[in-house]
Amino acid sequence: xxxxxxxxxxxxxxxxxxxxxxxxxxxxxxxxxxxxxxxxxxxxxxxxxxxxxxxxxxxxxxxxxxxxxxxxxxxxxxxxxxxxxxxxxxxxxxxxxxxxxxxxxxxxxxxxxxxxxxxxxxxxxxxxxxxxxxxxxxxxxxxxxxxxxxxxxxxxxxxxxxxxxxxxxxxxxxxxxxxxxxxxxxxxxxxxxxxxxxxxxxxxxxxxxxxxxxxxxxxxxxxxxxxxxxxxxxxxxxxxxxxxxxxxxxxxxxxxxxxxxxxxxxxxxxxxxxxxxxxxxxxxxxxxxxxxxxxxxxxxxxxxxxxxxxxxxxxxxxxxxxxxxxxxxxxxxxxxxxxxxxxxxxxxxxxxxxxxxxxxxxxxxxx
Numbered sequence: 001x002x003x004x005x006x007x008x009x010x011x012x013x014x015x016x017x018x019x020x021x022x023x024x025x026x027x028x029x030x031x032x033x034x035x036x037x038x039x040x041x042x043x044x045x046x047x048x049x050x051x052x053x054x055x056x057x058x059x060x061x062x063x064x065x066x067x068x069x070x071x072x073x074x075x076x077x078x079x080x081x082x083x084x085x086x087x088x089x090x091x092x093x094x095x096x097x098x099x100x101x102x103x104x105x106x107x108x109x110x111x112x113x114x115x116x117x118x119x120x121x122x123x124x125x126x127x128x129x130x131x132x133x134x135x136x137x138x139x140x141x142x143x144x145x146x147x148x149x150x151x152x153x154x155x156x157x158x159x160x161x162x163x164x165x166x167x168x169x170x171x172x173x174x175x176x177x178x179x180x181x182x183x184x185x186x187x188x189x190x191x192x193x194x195x196x197x198x199x200x201x202x203x204x205x206x207x208x209x210x211x212x213x214x215x216x217x218x219x220x221x222x223x224x225x226x227x228x229x230x231x232x233x234x235x236x237x238x239x240x241x242x243x244x245x246x247x248x249x250x251x252x253x254x255x256x257x258x259x260x261x262x263x264x265x266x267x268x269x270x271x272x273x274x275x276x277x278x279x280x281x282x283x284x285x286x287x288x289x290x291x292x293x294x295x296x297x298x299x300x301x302x303x304x305x306x307x308x309x310x311x312x313x314x315x316x317x318x319x320x321x322x323x324x325x326x327x328x329x330x331x332x333x334x335x336x337x338x339x340x341x342x343x344x345x346x347x348x349x350x351x352x353x354x355x356x357x358x359x360x361x362x363x364x365x366x367x
Contacts, residue, residue: 056069056071057069058071058315058316058317058318059314059315059316060312060313060314060315065312067305067312067313068312068313068315068316070316071316074302074304074316074341074342123170123171123172123206124157124160124161124169124170124171124172125172125173125174126149126153126157126171126172126173126183126186126187126190127146127149127153127173127174127176127179127183127186128146128147128149128150128174128176129141129174130142130143130146130147130174131143131146131174131175131176132144132146132174132175132176132177132178133174133175133177133244133246133247134244135233135242135243135244135247136241136242136243136310136311137233137242137243137273137276137303137306137310137311138306138310139306139307139310140174144178145178146174146176146178149176149179149183149186153186153190154186154189154190154192154193155193157171157190157193157194158190158193158194158196158197159197161194161197161198161201162194162197162198162201166201167200167201167202167355168201168202168203168204168354168355169194169201169202169203169204170204170205170206170229171187171190171191171203171204171205171206172205172206172207173186173187173207173208174208175208175209175244176208177211177246181210181213181216181219182208182210182211182213182216183208184207184210184216184217184219184220185219187205187207187219187220187223188219188220188222188223189223191203191205191220191223191224191225192223192224195224202226202227202354202355202358203224203225203226203227204225204226204227204228204229204269204354205220205225205227205228205229206229206230206231206269207220207228207229207230208230209230209247209248209251209252209255210255211246212248212251212254212255214258217255217258217259217262218258218262220259221259221262221263221266222262222263225266226266226267226354226358227266227267227268227269227297227354227358228256228259228266228267228268228269229268229269229270229271230252230255230256230259230268230269230270231252231270231271231272232249232252232253232270232271232272232286232289232290233247233252233271233272233273234272234273234276234278234286235249235272235278235279235282235283235285235286236249236250236282236285236286236289237278237282238276238277238278238282241311242273242276242311252270253289253290253293254293256268256270256290256293256294256295257293257294260293260294260295265361267296267297267335267354267357267358268294268295268296268297269295269296269297269298269299269354270290270295270297270298270299271298271299271300271301272286272287272298272299272300272301273300273301273302273303274300274301274302274303274315274317274321274322274325275302275303275304275313275314275315275316275317276303276311276313276314277314277315283300283325284328287325287328287329287332287334288332291332291333291334295334296334296335296336297334297335297336297337297338297354298329298334298336298337298338299337299338299339299343300322300325300326300329300337300338300339300340300343301339301340301341301342301343302316302317302322302341302342316341317341319340319341322339322340322341322343323339325337325339326338326339326340335354335357336354336357
């Protein structure tokens with residue numbers, strides 16, 4: 001909910017090409033745009049059934065300090081398998097990090113294990129595993145002076161992605177306020193290396209705010225990526241309490257708008273966490289603000305407290321409410337809306353959907 005040695009030996013090249021061709025065939029025969037629009041999500045249906053029979057407490061009242069009990073629709077068994085183990089081993093060998101692990105994503109087993117469509121995805125976290133900011137919802141470790149970026153990371157990342165045979169990859173990073181460019185050139189170099197090794201791979205960059213520096217945003221926009229993503233995270237009134245003080249709601253909107261200004265055909269994407277105390281009116285306003293800033297795709301998911309040191313969950317939003325926000329997003333005109341309790345900003349179904357949009361655009365342009 002998914003992101004380089006320069007050459008592989010000949011025998012590995014043969015196996016890689018065969019695997020990649022098989023993967024493309026699976027995706028080509030996989031879910032279409034219309035299927036995503038029309039077909040009900042079986043997991044969401046299970047969630048709705050679980051919610052209807054649940055009689056536990058879903059919201060903390062003002063002044064209450066006790067943590068809420070996790071409702072049944074948020075409980076998932078983490079599967080493992082060959083893909084899961086292989087990806088984890090290779091990440092360690094190449095000194096790569098994933099936001100899947102660092103942020104303790106509940107979907108890691110499905111994504112790494114292949115899931116419903118048999119396609120393994122992972123969101124690669126560039127620029128190390130230590131952030132210069134301290135958002136109160138995030139479990140990634142922080143420091144004012146993280147280690148310098150690994151100069152081999154762009155090549156190592158592209159090599160790993162090529163060997164996995166991915167068709168769509170998500171690259172993200174920690175905030176690096178200690179770097180003059182915020183890490184924008186590192187992003188750009190990684191994308192160019194991925195495209196050099198395999199131009200067919202679609203690349204989404206889920207980037208920090210670069211302190212609002214439009215020059216750095218342009219560096220990323222111009223590097224050849226396919227999707228520019230930056231998360232608004234929460235509603236405006238909660239931003240000072242949820243995100244690091246250097247992160248600003250309006251600044252995030254301006255960043256997303258700027259990316260679209262620099263390249264109008266670029267798909268832009270953002271994400272909202274629910275359950276932090278926001279009102280329905282605020283969520284609707286945030287969706288409206290994102291759409292007004294030209295954002296094409298949006299995901300909405302349940303905030304889940306990663307450790308006891310982080311913000312407590314104020315409310316477990318019901319599956320029915322998530323379905324309502326999906327309908328609202330569609331009414332506002334987003335190309336794609338993924339809304340569900342366990343949806344994260346890097347969401348597999350969304351990646352398939354966006355990949356279909358991009359491929360359809362490329363076909364239309366060629367014709």
